[in-house]
């Protein structure tokens with residue numbers, strides 16, 4: 198991944214530093230992250246930035262929470278003190294995976310019991326299929342996730 202500077206995540210158009218659009222909002226009062234990352238390593242223009250979503254310790258071990266980041270609902274799980282982030286939207290019928298039962302590294306959807314690995318989004322019953330998983334890092338006392346900006350509509 199290549200660091201390419203700072204950009205505002207809401208409009209995707211601001212290259213000023215600091216951004217003139219004010220702080221970014223999110224489920225946990227998220228702040229703008231310190232860097233932008235070219236997710237693809239090419240010139241596709243698909244960019245992402247780490248976004249602070251919560252403080253360390255705010256998600257109890259074995260529990261989860263959901264956050265809106267880059268217009269997407271992201272389920273964040275605490276498994277043995279490690280944080281993992283996957284798409285909150287179950288691909289079967291859209292239940293919130295953050296509301297599922299977590300056991301070891303697997304979450305079971307609360308509606309029809311499809312199971313997904315929280316570490317990489319793999320559907321346990323058909324490992325060829327995955328939902329999106331997102332990098333997570335800790336910056337001091339902050340939990341941050343890297344979520345790709347959606348490309349503009351054609």
Ligand code: FES
Pocket residue numbers: 287288289290291292306307308309310311
């Ligand atoms: S909505 Fe998740 S298994 Fe049906």
